[in-house]
Amino acid sequence: MTARSALRRYMLISFLTWLPLGLMMAVMVLLMAERGLSLAQIGLCTTVFSIVTISLELPTGGLADVLGRRVVLAASxxxxxxxxxxxxxxxxxxxxxxxxxxxxxxxxxxxxxATAWYVDTLHEIEGRDADLKPGLARGGAMESAALCVGVLAGGFTPLLVPPSVLLPLAAPPLMGAAAAGVLLVVAVFALPEPSHRRRSLGSVLRGVPVTVAEGVRLATGGPVLRRLMLAAAGAGVALTAVELLTPGRLAELAGTAERGSTAYAVVAALGFAGSAAGSALAPRVARLMGGSVRGAIAGTVLTALSVGSLAATAGLDGPAGLATAALAYVVLFGGLAVASLLCLEMTHNAVEAAQRTTITSTSSLSLQAGGAVSNLVFGVLATGAGTAAAWWPASAVILASALLFVRMPVARRPRPAVVPSEPV
Structure with a gap:
């Protein structure tokens, strides 16, 4: 396999991984409400999803590092x-x-x-010094493109489905299931596993906790990874600040919940387009800023300023309010994509293949933990004092997270983790 072939497969997998989620995103809450669930019950379902995801982040990451990337991705x-x-x-x-x-x-x-598969494959082809930024940038752009296409298709499909054939709101989840089926086939047949010794079930079960423990030790013990995990929590704050509060703000501006949901689908699609652009431009930003660390600072500061602009324009009504919210959304996701892509590169450069997916899962857990805390705090603030009262502190927290990159230590690659071998 060549580097170009590996990149094409990685881009395809990145797109297919996020397309099912994008397709069901615009209608998920509306579908639950249509089936008779109250807002409290919908919130309970969302909380259960978050708890399950957070609880399994590290074990499934360790499983991918021990068993192989392709098997875990196909199971997903x-x-x-x-x-x-x-x-x-x-x-x-x-x-x-x-x-x-x-x-x-x-x-x-x-x-x-998927990312671990690409990095491992590229390292096999070009060596440990291979430049990861271009490939990771294209993969990130494809993820954002999938969400953009998915949320638009999922948002407008119900308008085209005759109610006599199928509940219109049920069509996007079925489309998402079909897209997941395509991902399953591609993962099984198009992702040759990099050098990876087959293990017995007993060896896998013994290796997962060891790999997880090693990944946690690396994430919390090393200054580089520790800072990157905290930066991921800051990104979680940014995402929560907009995903929790923007739909209500747009519904208020549009006049009705139905128009607000349509406006949110369009604004979210624009945001994902901005994210795709940010991922694609991240390598250039790093070059212009003089390195990945300074590029991550620039992306984080831009994200903080965008959330601040949402707070500053919260008093605008009508088309002006919609336009400023949409613009801030696009810029915010662009800046967040730049910072996230460069943090991802720094993370992969700081670990060996044996802990690669575990560390990525740890970063995802940090992001979700930051979002979970923000859900509680910002929800209370917005309810009691308005959305601007929640967006201002969110902007301050994100801006403060840029300080994590100041005088960032040079990453030292750790020794490979010791995974129990099979008995002779």
């Missing part, structure tokens, strides 16, 4: 397929809770193996 596609197909036909809160558990397992399994 299978769980996602079942979850979205079940979602389309769920009618009770218990069915939706089961759906969210299965979807959470699939989300945890998908965290990291």
């Amino acid at each position: 596609a299978a769980f996602t397929l079942v979850a979205l197909a079940l979602m389309a036909f769920s009618t009770t809160i218990w069915m939706f809770l089961v759906t969210c558990v299965i979807k959470g397992v699939g989300r945890a399994l998908s965290s990291g193996p």
Whole structure:
């Protein structure tokens, strides 16, 4: 396999991994409400999904590092397929809770193996000094493109489905299940595993906790990875600040919940387009700024300023309010993509292949932990004092996270983890 071939496969996998989630994103809450769930019950389902995902992040990352990237990615596609197909036909809160558990397992399994596969493959082809930024940037751009295409298709498909044939809101999850099926086939047949010794089930089960423990030790013990994990938590704050508060703000501006959901689909798609552009431009930003560290600072500062602009324009009404919110959304996701891509490069440069997916899962866990805390704090602030009162402190926290990159230590690659071998 050549580096170009590996990149094409990585880009395809990146697109297919996020397309199912994009397709169901615009209608998920509306579908649950249509089936009779209250807002409190919908919130419970979302919380269950988050708890399952966070709980399995590290074990599934360790499983991918021990068992192999392809197997775990294929399992993720299978769980996602079942979850979205079940979602389309769920009618009770218990069915939706089961759906969210299965979807959470699939989300945890998908965290990291595709990127780890690409990095491992490129290192085999070009050596440890291979430049990761161009490939990771294109992969990130494809993820954002998938979300952009998915949220638009999922948002407008219900308008085209005759109610006599199928509940219109159930069509996007079924489309997502079909996309997950395509991902399953591609993962099985198009991702040759890099040099990886086959292990018995006993060896796998013994190796996962050792790999997880080593990954946690690396993430918390080394100054570079420790800072990067905290930066991921800051990114979680940024995402929560907009994903939690923007839909209500747009519904208020548009006049009705229905128009607000349509406006949110369009604004979210624009944001994902900005994210794709940010991922594609990240290598150039790093060159212009004099390195990945300074590029990450620039992206983080831009993200903080964008959230601040949302707070500053929270008093605008009508088209002006919609336009400023959309612009801030695009710039925010662009800046966040630049910072995230460069942090991803620094993370992979700081670890060996044996811990690669585990560390990526640790970073994802940090991001979700930052988002979970923000959900509680910003929700209370916005309810009591308005969205601007929540966006201002969010902007301050994100801006403060840029200080994590100041005088960033030089990464020292660790020794490979010792994984128990099979008995002779």
